[in-house]
Amino acid sequence: MVKVTFKPKNIQIEAKVGENLLEVARRADVFIDAPCNGNGSCGKCKVKILKGKVDSKKSHHIKENEWKNGWVLACVTKVIEDIEVEVPENESSCMKGMKIEDLSSPKDREIFQRAINKILENGMEFRSYVRKDYIEIPQPTLDDNISDWDRIKRSIRNDLGYSKVFCRLPILRRLPHILRESNYKVTITHIPRGGNRTTIVNIEQGDTTDRLYGVAVDIGTTSVAACLVDLYEGKLLAKASSGNAQMQYGADVINRIIYATKNNGLEKLNKAVINDTINPLLRKMYLDSGVGKDEVIAFVAAGNTTMCHLLLGVYPDYLRREPYIPAFVRSPFIKASELGIDVNPETFLYITPSVASYVGGDITAGVLSSGMWSSEENVLFVDLGTNGEIVFGNKDFFVTCACSSGPAFEGGEISCGMRAASGAIEKIVIDKKTYDVKLDIINSKKPKGICGSGLIHLIAEMMIAGIIDRKGRINRNIEHPRIRFDENDIGEFVVAFKEDWDIEEDITITEIDIDNFIKAKGAVYSGISTLLLSLGMDFDTIDKVYIAGGIGNSISIKKSIQIGLFPDIPEEKFSYIGNSSLIGCYLTLMSEDARLKMEDVANQMTYIELSAHPGYMDEFVSACFLPHTNIERFPSVEKIL
Amino acid sequence: MVKVTFKPKNIQIEAKVGENLLEVARRADVFIDAPCNGNGSCGKCKVKILKGKVDSKKSHHIKENEWKNGWVLACVTKVIEDIEVEVPENESSCMKGMKIEDLSSPKDREIFQRAINKILENGMEFRSYVRKDYIEIPQPTLDDNISDWDRIKRSIRNDLGYSKVFCRLPILRRLPHILRESNYKVTITHIPRGGNRTTIVNIEQGDTTDRLYGVAVDIGTTSVAACLVDLYEGKLLAKASSGNAQMQYGADVINRIIYATKNNGLEKLNKAVINDTINPLLRKMYLDSGVGKDEVIAFVAAGNTTMCHLLLGVYPDYLRREPYIPAFVRSPFIKASELGIDVNPETFLYITPSVASYVGGDITAGVLSSGMWSSEENVLFVDLGTNGEIVFGNKDFFVTCACSSGPAFEGGEISCGMRAASGAIEKIVIDKKTYDVKLDIINSKKPKGICGSGLIHLIAEMMIAGIIDRKGRINRNIEHPRIRFDENDIGEFVVAFKEDWDIEEDITITEIDIDNFIKAKGAVYSGISTLLLSLGMDFDTIDKVYIAGGIGNSISIKKSIQIGLFPDIPEEKFSYIGNSSLIGCYLTLMSEDARLKMEDVANQMTYIELSAHPGYMDEFVSACFLPHTNIERFPSVEKIL
Incomplete structure (x- = not known):
C-alpha cells in the first residue's frame, strides 16, 4: 500500500500499487472532473x-511543458509509490452556481x-393536486371513545365530504401526539384521489x-x-441550481x-444525484425562503431516461x-422517504x-411547457442539453427522436469547453481581416473557457473569416500568432492569449475540438x-422552432x-423557451389538468429510432460539414461565403 | 463507573453507581423475567x-436464607461497586418452546x-387474496421496444385480463435483471384489488x-x-411459538x-416483539419447512389492542x-419492510x-374462528389469556367487554405460577382426608410451577377439602406439614415438597397468591x-360457551x-376452541370472504366499558368469593360444600 495526498485540501488515502489515480480520488471523495469517465x-x-513518481501515459491533452512540470491525466495514471497530487482549483466547478434560467428575469x-397562459387558455384548472384543510x-369522552384515526376520519367525512380516507404508518404514529398537543385542532394535507377518496400525507x-x-x-x-x-398562488419562493x-x-x-454497471456504481450515482445534488439544492432553498x-x-422531477x-x-x-x-417510462408510486429526498x-x-430510452421525461415536460399540444401550427421543439432531443408536431400529432450529439453544447469533450457558468465566453466576434477577437464573458472579466453558445459563435466566425474551411480544417496558408500547429500538425486557434487576459493559459480551440463540435451539430x-x-415533410412545413x-x-x-446546426429557415420562426423541463415540472406541480395533459402527450408521441432509420447515416455524414455538404440547403449561408 | 458481570454467560457491562440492576441487565441484553416491570x-x-456488594431492599419474595445467600430482586437493587451476578437458568424460560395448541393433534x-367448515357452510370462498400467475x-426488438414495465403490463393485460397493474419501487428495481435472466418467463405474485386492478408484490x-x-x-x-x-391448499407447513x-x-x-412511555421504551418493545419474537419464529418455520x-x-397478525x-x-x-x-383499531396499509418483519x-x-382499547383484533379473529357470526343460538365467547375478554351474541348481534383479570390465568403474579410450559402442574387432586396431593405435570417428571389450569384445580380442591375457606383463607385449625405460616402469619400450602420431587425448592401457594387468583376469576x-x-338477560339464555x-x-x-370462574350452567354447553385468534388469522389468510366477514363482525360489536357500568363494582366484589358471595348462584357447588 502507498499513501496518496491530495492538495490543496490535504486529503490522505491509502492506495494499492498499480491503482488508477482517478479511482483513488473517487474513493477519497476528491472531486476530479472526468466527463469521459x-x-x-x-x-x-x-x-x-507534486511529490513522488507515477506510471502515466502521455496524451495530446498534456502539452510538453505541462508534462515536464508533472501534469498528467489522472485516468491514465497508476500509483506506484507515495505521492502528493495537486487537484486544480476548478475541481468543483461543476458544483458551483451555474448560470441557469434566472426565473425572475423579465425574459x-x-x-x-x-x-401558464397556455394552460389557462385551454380551460385547464390551475390548481395543485395537494390540498390543505383545517379541521x-x-x-373524546367515555361515551364517544372511537379511536384517534376513526375520529379524524369522521371529521373529514363530516366537514370535507371524503368518506374514504387513507394514510400510511408514519402519519398514524404521529396521531396520538398531535391530536392532543393541538387540542384536536389540526390541518391535514391530503391528496384527493377522485370521488370521495383522499390520502392524508401530513x-x-x-x-x-x-x-x-x-x-x-x-x-x-x-x-x-x-x-x-x-x-396556492404558484409563486416561486426560491430557486437553486448546481x-x-x-x-x-x-x-x-x-x-x-x-x-x-460497475461494483456499487449504481448506488454511487444514485447517492450523487440525491445526497450531493438535489438535497443541497433543497436545503439552500429552505434557507432562502424560510419554508x-x-x-x-x-x-x-424531470430528467432524461437515464437520469x-x-x-x-x-x-x-x-x-x-x-x-x-x-x-420503465412511467415511475411507480414512490414516497420521498424511499429515496431519501429532503422533503416531507x-x-x-x-x-x-x-x-423511450433516449427521449425522457424532460422532453415531455418541455413539450408541456411549450404549449405545442394546443398549436395549430407545426412546431419543431429542440432541446439542446447534454444530448439533443427533437419533437415535431402540433395539437394532433408528435414525433420525436434523440440525436447522439453528446455534451458538446454544454462544453463537454471540447478542450476549451465549459458549461455556461461564470467565466465562460458566450459570444465571439472575429475581425475578418485582422483576426482580432472580441469576447463576451459571463459574469467575469477574465475568461475561463468557452460555453456552447460561444462555440457556435466561434466556429461560425472562423468559417466566415476563412480561418477554417468547411470541413473545420485550419487554413495552413494563414500566418498569424493566433494560429499554431503542434508536433503532430494538429492546428489550434488562440481565442484568448494568457498575457492579454492575465490568465494561466491560453484559451484555444483545436482542430480536434472543431471536429467534435461539427459532429455534434x-x-x-x-x-x-x-x-x-x-413524415414526408420538408423544412418549409416548420412554422415555429422552440429551442430549449x-x-x-x-x-x-x-x-x-x-x-448548419439548424435548417436555413427564417430567423423569426425561432424562439428560445428556457429550461422548458423545469417549467413543465412547475406546471405539473401547479395543475393536475396540466399533468394529465402531459400524460396524454407522452402516450401520443411516436418515437423514431434514428439508428434504425434507413438514410440516417447518409444524412449525418452530409451534415458533418459547415454548414452542410450540400451548401444549396443553406442559401443564406451560401451568400455570405 | 463500575463493572457488572452476568453469569453464567459472562456478559460484562459498565454501569453507573446507583443504577438499577434490572435496567443494567436490560442494557446488556441479559434477560431477566420482570412481569411487573x-x-x-x-x-x-x-x-x-456472587461477588461484590449491592444496595438492595428485602422483600417478602426473598426468604431469610435466600437473602443470606445473596439473592435479591434485581428491580429493587442498586449497583454500587463491581459485582458478579448469577441470573437463574430459567432466565429465558418465557422464550423457550411453550406448550401451545399443537395444530396437528387430532383435537x-x-x-x-x-x-374452516363454518366458512364453507356459509357459502364463502376458501381462496387467498394473493395470486400467482406464470407468464x-x-x-423486445427494435420494433417492439416498449419498456420492461410496460412489457410485463401488456402481457398481464393480454394473458390475465388486468388492465391496471401497479408495483412499488423494489419490484421495478428487479425487473431489468429478472426478465433477462429468466428469458422473459416469470411468475408474478399479485393482489387483485377488484375490477381490472392488481398490484404486483413479487x-x-x-x-x-x-x-x-x-x-x-x-x-x-x-x-x-x-x-x-x-x-393453495391451506395446509399447515410449520408452526412455532415462544x-x-x-x-x-x-x-x-x-x-x-x-x-x-419511557425513553426509547416504545422502540424497545417494538423491537422485542419483531426482532426477538416474531422473526425468530419465522426463521424457525423456514428451516422446518424449506420455504x-x-x-x-x-x-x-392478531393481538390485543396494546399488542x-x-x-x-x-x-x-x-x-x-x-x-x-x-x-387506531384498523391498521393502515403497511409493507413488511416498513416494520422489518422477515417475510418478503x-x-x-x-x-x-x-x-376498543381492551377488546383487540385477537378477539375479532377469535369470533371469526368460533363461527358464532352464523349461529342462531346465543354464544358466550371467553378468551382467557393474559387478560380476559368476553363476547356474547349470535348471528344478529355482538356485545363485548374486557375484564382486568391480569395474567393470573397464565401463571402471572402468582409466586408459584408459570405458563403452560413443560414442568407446569396442570392438574391437581387433593385427598380430602390426608391432604395428599396428586399432580399431572406437562412433559416432565419434575414440577417447576403451576399453570392456569393447575391453579384452578388447586384452588377448587383446597376449597372442597376445607383447606381454605370461601374467602381463600387457610384454615388455622388444620395441623399438617403442607400447611405453614411465615413470620407475618401469611399462610401457604405446599403443593410439592422438594424432597419428594428432588427439586431445589418447595412449590407452594400462598394466601396472597390465592387472593390474586380469586380477584382474577x-x-x-x-x-x-x-x-x-x-342486555337484561340471564345465564339461562346462554346456549353455548366457547373457551379460547x-x-x-x-x-x-x-x-x-x-x-366461580364461570357461571353454574350445564358443563356440556362448554367447549374449548383452542387458539381461536391464530385460527382466525389462518382463516383470514385463506379466505378473502372470511376477512370481509371479520371486518363486518368488528363493525357490529358493541363495546361495553365495564368500569363505566353502574353495578359492575358490586358484581366484582361479590364475585371475589369462592365461588361467589351468593352461593345460591352456584347450586351445583352448594351441594358439594
Whole structure:
C-alpha cells in the first residue's frame, strides 16, 4: 500500500500499487472532473504530481511543458509509490452556481407566464393536486371513545365530504401526539384521489392552511435546477441550481450507464444525484425562503431516461444496448422517504413520463411547457442539453427522436469547453481581416473557457473569416500568432492569449475540438431532417422552432444556422423557451389538468429510432460539414461565403 | 463507573453507581423475567449476587436464607461497586418452546376443521387474496421496444385480463435483471384489488406457481404463536411459538404501556416483539419447512389492542388513560419492510381489526374462528389469556367487554405460577382426608410451577377439602406439614415438597397468591354477569360457551365452575376452541370472504366499558368469593360444600 495526498485540501488515502489515480480520488471523495469517465479522451482530469513518481501515459491533452512540470491525466495514471497530487482549483466547478434560467428575469418571467397562459387558455384548472384543510375535531369522552384515526376520519367525512380516507404508518404514529398537543385542532394535507377518496400525507397542529409548498426539479445530465413553489398562488419562493454531482462519473449518459454497471456504481450515482445534488439544492432553498422541509409535500422531477433510472436506482444498462429498452417510462408510486429526498417523507414523488430510452421525461415536460399540444401550427421543439432531443408536431400529432450529439453544447469533450457558468465566453466576434477577437464573458472579466453558445459563435466566425474551411480544417496558408500547429500538425486557434487576459493559459480551440463540435451539430441537424423525412415533410412545413435546454438564451440563431446546426429557415420562426423541463415540472406541480395533459402527450408521441432509420447515416455524414455538404440547403449561408 | 458481570454467560457491562440492576441487565441484553416491570411486586426478577456488594431492599419474595445467600430482586437493587451476578437458568424460560395448541393433534385438527367448515357452510370462498400467475413475455426488438414495465403490463393485460397493474419501487428495481435472466418467463405474485386492478408484490424466474405461502401470527401478551401456510391448499407447513420477548418489560399490557412511555421504551418493545419474537419464529418455520423468506407474501397478525400498537410502534399511553382511546383499531396499509418483519419485504401486513382499547383484533379473529357470526343460538365467547375478554351474541348481534383479570390465568403474579410450559402442574387432586396431593405435570417428571389450569384445580380442591375457606383463607385449625405460616402469619400450602420431587425448592401457594387468583376469576365472572345484565338477560339464555386462549385445553370446566370462574350452567354447553385468534388469522389468510366477514363482525360489536357500568363494582366484589358471595348462584357447588 502507498499513501496518496491530495492538495490543496490535504486529503490522505491509502492506495494499492498499480491503482488508477482517478479511482483513488473517487474513493477519497476528491472531486476530479472526468466527463469521459476515465477513458483518456476528454483530457479534463489533469492533475499535477507534486511529490513522488507515477506510471502515466502521455496524451495530446498534456502539452510538453505541462508534462515536464508533472501534469498528467489522472485516468491514465497508476500509483506506484507515495505521492502528493495537486487537484486544480476548478475541481468543483461543476458544483458551483451555474448560470441557469434566472426565473425572475423579465425574459424568463415572460416564458413562464406564456406557459401558464397556455394552460389557462385551454380551460385547464390551475390548481395543485395537494390540498390543505383545517379541521376542529370533537374531543373524546367515555361515551364517544372511537379511536384517534376513526375520529379524524369522521371529521373529514363530516366537514370535507371524503368518506374514504387513507394514510400510511408514519402519519398514524404521529396521531396520538398531535391530536392532543393541538387540542384536536389540526390541518391535514391530503391528496384527493377522485370521488370521495383522499390520502392524508401530513398533519400539523393548528391552522397552517396558508403554507403549502412544492418543489420542481429538472435533473439534467450536466446541471440540476430546482424551484420552490407556493402551491396556492404558484409563486416561486426560491430557486437553486448546481452541477449534477454524477459528473465525476462521466459527462454523458453513456459513461454514467457504464459506471452504473460497475461494483456499487449504481448506488454511487444514485447517492450523487440525491445526497450531493438535489438535497443541497433543497436545503439552500429552505434557507432562502424560510419554508420548512416538512412543509414541502409535492415534488415533481424531470430528467432524461437515464437520469430517471439513476434517480430511482434502477439498473440502466439496457438503455444503451440494442434494442435500447428502458426499465420503465412511467415511475411507480414512490414516497420521498424511499429515496431519501429532503422533503416531507410522506411526499409522493412524481417523475414526468419518458417516451423511450433516449427521449425522457424532460422532453415531455418541455413539450408541456411549450404549449405545442394546443398549436395549430407545426412546431419543431429542440432541446439542446447534454444530448439533443427533437419533437415535431402540433395539437394532433408528435414525433420525436434523440440525436447522439453528446455534451458538446454544454462544453463537454471540447478542450476549451465549459458549461455556461461564470467565466465562460458566450459570444465571439472575429475581425475578418485582422483576426482580432472580441469576447463576451459571463459574469467575469477574465475568461475561463468557452460555453456552447460561444462555440457556435466561434466556429461560425472562423468559417466566415476563412480561418477554417468547411470541413473545420485550419487554413495552413494563414500566418498569424493566433494560429499554431503542434508536433503532430494538429492546428489550434488562440481565442484568448494568457498575457492579454492575465490568465494561466491560453484559451484555444483545436482542430480536434472543431471536429467534435461539427459532429455534434451534424447529429442535431440530421436528426431534424430525418424526422421530417420520415413524415414526408420538408423544412418549409416548420412554422415555429422552440429551442430549449442548457444551451442558454445567449444562443445566436443566425450563427447556429451559419454552422448548419439548424435548417436555413427564417430567423423569426425561432424562439428560445428556457429550461422548458423545469417549467413543465412547475406546471405539473401547479395543475393536475396540466399533468394529465402531459400524460396524454407522452402516450401520443411516436418515437423514431434514428439508428434504425434507413438514410440516417447518409444524412449525418452530409451534415458533418459547415454548414452542410450540400451548401444549396443553406442559401443564406451560401451568400455570405 | 463500575463493572457488572452476568453469569453464567459472562456478559460484562459498565454501569453507573446507583443504577438499577434490572435496567443494567436490560442494557446488556441479559434477560431477566420482570412481569411487573420492576415495581417489586411480582418477585420474579430474583438474581444472586456472587461477588461484590449491592444496595438492595428485602422483600417478602426473598426468604431469610435466600437473602443470606445473596439473592435479591434485581428491580429493587442498586449497583454500587463491581459485582458478579448469577441470573437463574430459567432466565429465558418465557422464550423457550411453550406448550401451545399443537395444530396437528387430532383435537386441534378438529377445531381447525370446524372453523374452516363454518366458512364453507356459509357459502364463502376458501381462496387467498394473493395470486400467482406464470407468464411468458414476448422479447423486445427494435420494433417492439416498449419498456420492461410496460412489457410485463401488456402481457398481464393480454394473458390475465388486468388492465391496471401497479408495483412499488423494489419490484421495478428487479425487473431489468429478472426478465433477462429468466428469458422473459416469470411468475408474478399479485393482489387483485377488484375490477381490472392488481398490484404486483413479487416476481420470480420461471414457473413457481406451485409455491405460494403465508404466515398467521397470534401476538399474545405472554406468548406468540405462528403458523406457515400453503395458500393453495391451506395446509399447515410449520408452526412455532415462544414467549413474547416484551415480557422482560412487564407481564401485562398496563406495565408494557408504562414502559413504552419511557425513553426509547416504545422502540424497545417494538423491537422485542419483531426482532426477538416474531422473526425468530419465522426463521424457525423456514428451516422446518424449506420455504424461503421471499416466498412468503401474505401475513396476518392478531393481538390485543396494546399488542397491535406496540407491533406498529404507535404510542399506546392513551389506551390506559380515561377515556381509553386507541390510536387506531384498523391498521393502515403497511409493507413488511416498513416494520422489518422477515417475510418478503413487499408483503402487505394485515392486522385484524380491534374494537376498543381492551377488546383487540385477537378477539375479532377469535369470533371469526368460533363461527358464532352464523349461529342462531346465543354464544358466550371467553378468551382467557393474559387478560380476559368476553363476547356474547349470535348471528344478529355482538356485545363485548374486557375484564382486568391480569395474567393470573397464565401463571402471572402468582409466586408459584408459570405458563403452560413443560414442568407446569396442570392438574391437581387433593385427598380430602390426608391432604395428599396428586399432580399431572406437562412433559416432565419434575414440577417447576403451576399453570392456569393447575391453579384452578388447586384452588377448587383446597376449597372442597376445607383447606381454605370461601374467602381463600387457610384454615388455622388444620395441623399438617403442607400447611405453614411465615413470620407475618401469611399462610401457604405446599403443593410439592422438594424432597419428594428432588427439586431445589418447595412449590407452594400462598394466601396472597390465592387472593390474586380469586380477584382474577372474579373479574371474569363479573364481566360475564355484567354483560348479560346490560342486555337484561340471564345465564339461562346462554346456549353455548366457547373457551379460547392461553389457558389451554387442559382447563377443567367443572373445577372452573366450582371456583366461580364461570357461571353454574350445564358443563356440556362448554367447549374449548383452542387458539381461536391464530385460527382466525389462518382463516383470514385463506379466505378473502372470511376477512370481509371479520371486518363486518368488528363493525357490529358493541363495546361495553365495564368500569363505566353502574353495578359492575358490586358484581366484582361479590364475585371475589369462592365461588361467589351468593352461593345460591352456584347450586351445583352448594351441594358439594
